[in-house]
Amino acid sequence: MTPTDTLTDPLAQIPAGASAAADATARAEGLAALQAAFGPRLSRQAAVRAQHCHTVNWIPPEPPDAVICPRSTAEVARIVEICAAHRLPVIPFGAGSSLEGHVNAPRGGVCLSLREMDRILEISPADMSVVIQPGVTRSRLNEELRATGLFFPIDPGADATLGGMAATRASGTNAVRYGTMRDMVMGIEAVLPDGRVMRAGGAARKSSAGYDLTRLLVGSEGTLGILTELRLRLFGQPEAVAAGIAAFPDLESACNAVILTIQMGLPVARIELMDEMQIRACNAYSGLSLAERPTLVFEFHGSPAAVADEVAQFRALAEEMGATGVEHATDPDSRQRLWKARHDAHWANLALRPGARNMTTDVCVPISRLADCVARTQEDLRASGITATIVGHVGDGNFHVLPLFDPGDAAMLGRIKAFVHRLVDRAQAMGGTCTGEHGIGQEKRRYLEAETGAVALSAMAAIKRALDPHDIMNPGKILP
Amino acid sequence: MTPTDTLTDPLAQIPAGASAAADATARAEGLAALQAAFGPRLSRQAAVRAQHCHTVNWIPPEPPDAVICPRSTAEVARIVEICAAHRLPVIPFGAGSSLEGHVNAPRGGVCLSLREMDRILEISPADMSVVIQPGVTRSRLNEELRATGLFFPIDPGADATLGGMAATRASGTNAVRYGTMRDMVMGIEAVLPDGRVMRAGGAARKSSAGYDLTRLLVGSEGTLGILTELRLRLFGQPEAVAAGIAAFPDLESACNAVILTIQMGLPVARIELMDEMQIRACNAYSGLSLAERPTLVFEFHGSPAAVADEVAQFRALAEEMGATGVEHATDPDSRQRLWKARHDAHWANLALRPGARNMTTDVCVPISRLADCVARTQEDLRASGITATIVGHVGDGNFHVLPLFDPGDAAMLGRIKAFVHRLVDRAQAMGGTCTGEHGIGQEKRRYLEAETGAVALSAMAAIKRALDPHDIMNPGKILP
Numbered sequence: 001m002t003p004t005d006t007l008t009d010p011l012a013q014i015p016a017g018a019s020a021a022a023d024a025t026a027r028a029e030g031l032a033a034l035q036a037a038f039g040p041r042l043s044r045q046a047a048v049r050a051q052h053c054h055t056v057n058w059i060p061p062e063p064p065d066a067v068i069c070p071r072s073t074a075e076v077a078r079i080v081e082i083c084a085a086h087r088l089p090v091i092p093f094g095a096g097s098s099l100e101g102h103v104n105a106p107r108g109g110v111c112l113s114l115r116e117m118d119r120i121l122e123i124s125p126a127d128m129s130v131v132i133q134p135g136v137t138r139s140r141l142n143e144e145l146r147a148t149g150l151f152f153p154i155d156p157g158a159d160a161t162l163g164g165m166a167a168t169r170a171s172g173t174n175a176v177r178y179g180t181m182r183d184m185v186m187g188i189e190a191v192l193p194d195g196r197v198m199r200a201g202g203a204a205r206k207s208s209a210g211y212d213l214t215r216l217l218v219g220s221e222g223t224l225g226i227l228t229e230l231r232l233r234l235f236g237q238p239e240a241v242a243a244g245i246a247a248f249p250d251l252e253s254a255c256n257a258v259i260l261t262i263q264m265g266l267p268v269a270r271i272e273l274m275d276e277m278q279i280r281a282c283n284a285y286s287g288l289s290l291a292e293r294p295t296l297v298f299e300f301h302g303s304p305a306a307v308a309d310e311v312a313q314f315r316a317l318a319e320e321m322g323a324t325g326v327e328h329a330t331d332p333d334s335r336q337r338l339w340k341a342r343h344d345a346h347w348a349n350l351a352l353r354p355g356a357r358n359m360t361t362d363v364c365v366p367i368s369r370l371a372d373c374v375a376r377t378q379e380d381l382r383a384s385g386i387t388a389t390i391v392g393h394v395g396d397g398n399f400h401v402l403p404l405f406d407p408g409d410a411a412m413l414g415r416i417k418a419f420v421h422r423l424v425d426r427a428q429a430m431g432g433t434c435t436g437e438h439g440i441g442q443e444k445r446r447y448l449e450a451e452t453g454a455v456a457l458s459a460m461a462a463i464k465r466a467l468d469p470h471d472i473m474n475p476g477k478i479l480p
Numbered sequence: 481m482t483p484t485d486t487l488t489d490p491l492a493q494i495p496a497g498a499s500a501a502a503d504a505t506a507r508a509e510g511l512a513a514l515q516a517a518f519g520p521r522l523s524r525q526a527a528v529r530a531q532h533c534h535t536v537n538w539i540p541p542e543p544p545d546a547v548i549c550p551r552s553t554a555e556v557a558r559i560v561e562i563c564a565a566h567r568l569p570v571i572p573f574g575a576g577s578s579l580e581g582h583v584n585a586p587r588g589g590v591c592l593s594l595r596e597m598d599r600i601l602e603i604s605p606a607d608m609s610v611v612i613q614p615g616v617t618r619s620r621l622n623e624e625l626r627a628t629g630l631f632f633p634i635d636p637g638a639d640a641t642l643g644g645m646a647a648t649r650a651s652g653t654n655a656v657r658y659g660t661m662r663d664m665v666m667g668i669e670a671v672l673p674d675g676r677v678m679r680a681g682g683a684a685r686k687s688s689a690g691y692d693l694t695r696l697l698v699g700s701e702g703t704l705g706i707l708t709e710l711r712l713r714l715f716g717q718p719e720a721v722a723a724g725i726a727a728f729p730d731l732e733s734a735c736n737a738v739i740l741t742i743q744m745g746l747p748v749a750r751i752e753l754m755d756e757m758q759i760r761a762c763n764a765y766s767g768l769s770l771a772e773r774p775t776l777v778f779e780f781h782g783s784p785a786a787v788a789d790e791v792a793q794f795r796a797l798a799e800e801m802g803a804t805g806v807e808h809a810t811d812p813d814s815r816q817r818l819w820k821a822r823h824d825a826h827w828a829n830l831a832l833r834p835g836a837r838n839m840t841t842d843v844c845v846p847i848s849r850l851a852d853c854v855a856r857t858q859e860d861l862r863a864s865g866i867t868a869t870i871v872g873h874v875g876d877g878n879f880h881v882l883p884l885f886d887p888g889d890a891a892m893l894g895r896i897k898a899f900v901h902r903l904v905d906r907a908q909a910m911g912g913t914c915t916g917e918h919g920i921g922q923e924k925r926r927y928l929e930a931e932t933g934a935v936a937l938s939a940m941a942a943i944k945r946a947l948d949p950h951d952i953m954n955p956g957k958i959l960p
Binding site for chain 1: 604605606607608609629649651655660662663676678679682683684685686688689690691692696698699700704715718719739742743745746747782783785786790793844846847848875876877878911912913914918919920927928931932933935937942943944945946947958
């Protein structure tokens with residue numbers, strides 16, 4: 001790995017707005033053409049534009065020139081056609097909960113907010129799939145599914161839209177058992193950068209028919225097309241759920257318990273790590289009295305007998321690894337209590353320093369390296385004088401660091417950015433990735449070449465040029 | 481759907497060898513350059529060439545101009561560079577067990593047999609992954625893994641190479657629980673059509689870092705690059721295995737039992753359908769006395785307690801659907817006996833008509849349509865006077881039809897080809913796919929546009945042109 005202090009930043013060499021190249025006149029003409037087609041539905045108000053750019057992390061907001069809410073695939077196609085003719089950038093927008101600047105408009109252009117495309121088009125209980133428009137949020141989908149006995153398992157924390165979750169290849173706590181958006185999206189409809197409507201995948205559970213365009217669009221962060229329809233896999237609501245918590249003497253034993261769990265094939269549905277600092281924060285915020293040690297919160301789904309057996313097996317191996325205070329429960333109230341610390345982690349983190357904001361970043365490493373990576377990250381935080389908690393989807397080797405900073409403390413923000421560089425270097429040097437589930441967006445572009453190498457990066461760029469020769473689709477994201 | 485009798489065949493309009501366009505001189509120069517670089521390791525013997533083209537189905541063999549067995553990624557890269565310079569087609573070859581003409585050389589060129597690249601490079605028990613060269617077969621991998629307590633679950637029937645399985649996005653009986661090659665390949669190394677070596681994916685269980693090049697190469701059938709290294713997911717060997725068999729009054733009740741199983745979240749590891757004709761064939765071939773009815777063979781993997789509970793639940797629901805003679809067992813010998821009919825299905829099918837050959841084809845439909853699709857396919861076979869059995873990976877909606885024909889009976893072969901057209905039309909009209917696990921190869925190219933639409937097909941072609949502008953990588957496969 002390149003040491004951080006000599007890291008050359010590939011982004012520094014790119015002249016601003018180089019490739020979108022919509023000059024001011026063409027841009028104005030494009031906006032006028034959209035206004036002519038959509039009238040007052042194209043909003044150019046400063047307040048609306050400001051709501052449709054990045055606001056979640058410390059990344060500076062870059063508002064689009066205009067915002068429009070299409071109501072159908074045909075409208076998306078019409079908008080993209082006009083934008084393509086005028087080389088006007090197109091930035092798709094879901095709930096705005098992405099973390100790496102995905103919805104910023106560094107080269108201006110039109111934000112397509114998909115919130116009005118929020119219909120559930122078809123629920124197929126026999127095929128265990130659902131067809132939705134991209135603006136449906138995961139929580140609304142699960143509300144609508146409740147009576148069917150089915151559910152959609154991916155939960156990235158925020159109540160994101162499913163279109164946005166697909167575009168960023170989101171996952172979250174349930175991924176260790178159910179998979180990520182990569183695995184959940186069975187088929188798509190997407191508007192390509194020239195305005196044509198493409199369909200890929202479908203209702204069959206598997207297919208060997210040609211290139212996997214579904215998987216290519218999932219995780220492409222709006223740079224190859226706009227998702228206008230998704231077919232998603234569903235699962236049966238588990239008959240029984242058991243949740244539990246266990247404190248470990250150190251990180252290594254907690255991580256080893258997870259590795260053993262997965263090696264034994266125990267089908268754990270969620271297994272989350274909180275570090276000592278996070279437990280301290282949760283005790284203070286949620287009035288708990290948990291031991292301030294690396295802690296796992298876990299959950300099993302299945303038949304009552306299977307779940308009871310699995311919890312017993314997990315308990316035995318956790319205690320063999322030195323776990324103490326292992327508790328579990330199957331009734332909803334007790335489960336809620338056991339998960340409380342994890343659910344409140346974000347707010348507990350913020351409460352560590354009133355008035356501060358937090359900056360969420362994520363990396364993912366092979367599980368065998370997780371304990372080492374987390375321990376070294378904790379040391380790094382201590383040495384850097386940064387207050388941060390760590391929570392992790394530890395079954396996948398994925399963890400989040402949430403450093404706190406006071407708005408306006410530029411020096412601390414600089415220290416945090418340098419820390420993130422080191423964190424990514426550390427994860428990549430261990431065979432891991434600069435992002436397990438947040439995506440590349442604007443801020444992690446600088447790390448992509450170190451991770452995949454120049455050849456893969458040039459293959460990505462070749463695919464981007466082939467499908468979006470004028471670079472109008474969410475320019476300035478993923479690729480340099 | 482277009483009725484078969486008016487189906488326009490997009491392939492009929494393509495002049496032979498149009499796009500590879502290696503004229504005879506350039507081709508001879510390319511072969512001479514390879515010979516100069518590799519000496520006698522480049523074989524041009526007719527017998528060797530004949531062994532390295534399609535022989536499994538009825539598809540006529542089209543041998544390459546030469547065959548070479550590279551021993552390293554660097555050698556693959558060197559060969560591809562020479563071929564690229566001379567516009568010489570490159571056809572990767574694993575075990576030669578693919579079914580749709582994938583290894584034919586319709587435009588000549590060099591067959592790269594990867595059999596000497598068969599090293600297992602790294603086994604990571606903690607990360608439950610393995611890094612292999614593409615020539616390792618699945619059975620050898622599992623032999624090598626035996627002592628580790630881990631196994632690789634994908635079993636396509638044939639003892640294929642893992643490189644070939646990745647290239648065709650293979651799956652098989654275990655896919656309902658463990659997934660397909662799409663899900664198993666964590667990372668790849670591949671030689672691109674210009675000879676550069678690309679790496680994608682890696683040892684982390686998930687990543688949101690850029691376009692999913694791993695999934696793009698998996699299933700690309702050697703048309704975008706040659707896989708030279710694979711990192712594969714592994715699973716813990718199940719502590720307990722229960723296998724069983726159940727006969728149903730009709731197809732619909734068998735399929736409904738499967739749908740219910742999956743809706744209930746019972747983690748069935750394998751669930752295979754055999755139709756009445758297949759059971760009749762197996763009774764005759766294997767000396768069994770099974771009821772000649774639609775039959776499911778099933779298997780559960782897990783802890784002894786979980787497996788016992790799951791089998792009991794499955795049995796109850798199968799009997800509710802009218803199943804009779806439900807048997808199950810956990811000891812290896814009895815399990816073997818219960819699976820015997822399914823294991824012998826191919827040979828039992830052939831024994832239905834001594835001297836005949838069979839022609840295996842596959843489609844995959846949404847599970848809700850499976851009973852209907854299989855029933856209508858049986859009617860079609862009867863009406864067409866074709867003798868065939870049906871076996872299916874019914875948990876995925878994927879089934880195989882194995883029509884028998886006497887070599888030399890051109891009329892019957894014509895009837896079988898027309899039947900396959902109707903089968904694919906039927907599956908596609910039900911929202912299914914022309915191939916669940918065999919791939920497109922040469923023979924199913926004619927069905928791809930009807931399935932994905934013209935826009936997706938043109939996106940595939942754009943990606944192909946972007947990565948392989950001279951169309952040297954396995955030309956004449958997947959795309960028209």
